[in-house]
Amino acid sequence: MPSVLITIHDVAPPLMPKVERLWAICAERGVKPGLLVVPDWHGGSPIEGDPACVAWVRARAAEGAEIFLHGERHDEVGSPRSWRDEVRALGRTNKEGEFLTLGYDAARARIDRGLSRLRALGLAPVGFVPPAWLAKDDTHRAVRDAGLAVSEDDARIHAFRARRTISSPVIRWSARGAFRAYGSLLQARMRWTLQRGASVVRIALHPADLDHPATAASIERTLDLWLTVYPAQGYASL
Ligand SMILES: [Zn+2]
Numbered sequence: 001m002p003s004v005l006i007t008i009h010d011v012a013p014p015l016m017p018k019v020e021r022l023w024a025i026c027a028e029r030g031v032k033p034g035l036l037v038v039p040d041w042h043g044g045s046p047i048e049g050d051p052a053c054v055a056w057v058r059a060r061a062a063e064g065a066e067i068f069l070h071g072e073r074h075d076e077v078g079s080p081r082s083w084r085d086e087v088r089a090l091g092r093t094n095k096e097g098e099f100l101t102l103g104y105d106a107a108r109a110r111i112d113r114g115l116s117r118l119r120a121l122g123l124a125p126v127g128f129v130p131p132a133w134l135a136k137d138d139t140h141r142a143v144r145d146a147g148l149a150v151s152e153d154d155a156r157i158h159a160f161r162a163r164r165t166i167s168s169p170v171i172r173w174s175a176r177g178a179f180r181a182y183g184s185l186l187q188a189r190m191r192w193t194l195q196r197g198a199s200v201v202r203i204a205l206h207p208a209d210l211d212h213p214a215t216a217a218s219i220e221r222t223l224d225l226w227l228t229v230y231p232a233q234g235y236a237s238l
Contacts, residue, residue, distance in 0.1 A: 003233035004201045004226045005157075005168075007034040009070060009129070010208075011057060012041035013050035018207035022219075023060065026205075029223055031232040033205065035060060036070035036129050039117040043073045047121070054121050066234045067123045068150075071098040071131040072110040079106075089134055094176065097134035107135070108142035115146060127151055127235060133170070150235050157200065159238040166238065169195065171222065172204040173215040181212040188222045200238070201226060 008022045019035075026033045037057060040046045047053060061067050079101045081089065089097050099107055111128055118125050127150030128143040135153065143151035144160045151158045157166045171191045173184040195201055203226065209215045 002197075002199050002201075002230050003237055004203060004230040005034070005235060006031055006203045006223070006232055007036055007068070007129075007205065009036045009204055009206045010038060010041075010074070011035045011053075011070070012038040012074070013045045013047060013053045014041055015207040016050075016053050016056065018210050020056070021210060022205045022207065025220060025223070029227055029232075031223070031227070032060070032063060032065050032234075033232075034066040034068055034235060036068045037118060037123070037125075038070050038072070038074045038131075039114050040073045042075050043077060048117070058122055061123055064234075066127075066236065067118065067125045069111065069114045069118060069125045069128045069148075072114045074098050074131045076100065089132075097130070097132045099130040099135040099139045100132075102136070102139060104138040104142055107139040108146065111139075111142050111146050115148075150238070152202075157202070157235075157238065159235075162238055164238065166200050168198065168200045168202050170202040170204050171195075172206065173209045173218060176208070181215050185214055185218045188218050192222070192225055196229065201230060 006026060008019055011019050035057060074096055076095045076097055081101055085101050089100055115125055125148065127148050129152055130139055133154040140151045140158050149159065149161045154170050155167065157168055159166060171188055173188065174180040203222065205219060209219055
């Protein structure tokens with residue numbers, strides 16, 4: 001059955017008011033989005049230090065939201081890019097590709113640390129999504145070896161338990177400046193034309209999408225559009 005998978009990225013203490021707003025936008029439409037949690041946003045906001053944030057995430061998980069690990073700190077501090085990494089990240093992120101440069105061992109170590117922190121909070125992560133979807137194959141192998149069911153980049157979902165790789169370009173916005181904001185509006189509309197009929201559609205919401213009124217409005221329009229034709233499902237449906 002065709003389905004739309006909806007997630008909220010960047011669930012971390014400093015971004016909570018916007019995360020909660022995005023959750024409300026989904027809840028108004030009867031959707032429980034997946035939550036991509038960052039244990040230590042930019043290396044300065046350990047989630048354990050914000051009991052209200054932890055309680056909120058736990059409560060959403062208890063309601064049925066799927067939990068994903070989304071990097072350890074999200075940014076690239078301490079991981080210098082090679083020129084190849086620069087090319088892969090071109091125009092994609094403002095140094096928010098924590099896993100972009102990492103090989104297997106480094107990726108696995110961060111994933112293992114992140115998973116133990118989330119589990120220590122009583123959460124049960126089902127998958128991993130690299131920040132900005134930027135990672136080498138090493139990271140996806142590390143996710144599989146860590147025993148998680150899912151990992152993804154911006155074009156594909158790796159469903160390890162089902163042994164499937166599903167092609168599914170993600171619908172997302174960028175509110176970084178008016179040019180990008182309006183560009184992402186066009187892109188969201190284009191996806192409607194191009195991907196209607198696809199079996200799995202992904203919609204990724206970011207707290208920063210609410211920074212520009214045009215992207216904020218486009219999120220609501222786009223959700224309404226897709227939800228008229230596709231049921232919202234969890235990644236477990238894969
Ligand atoms: Zn992110």
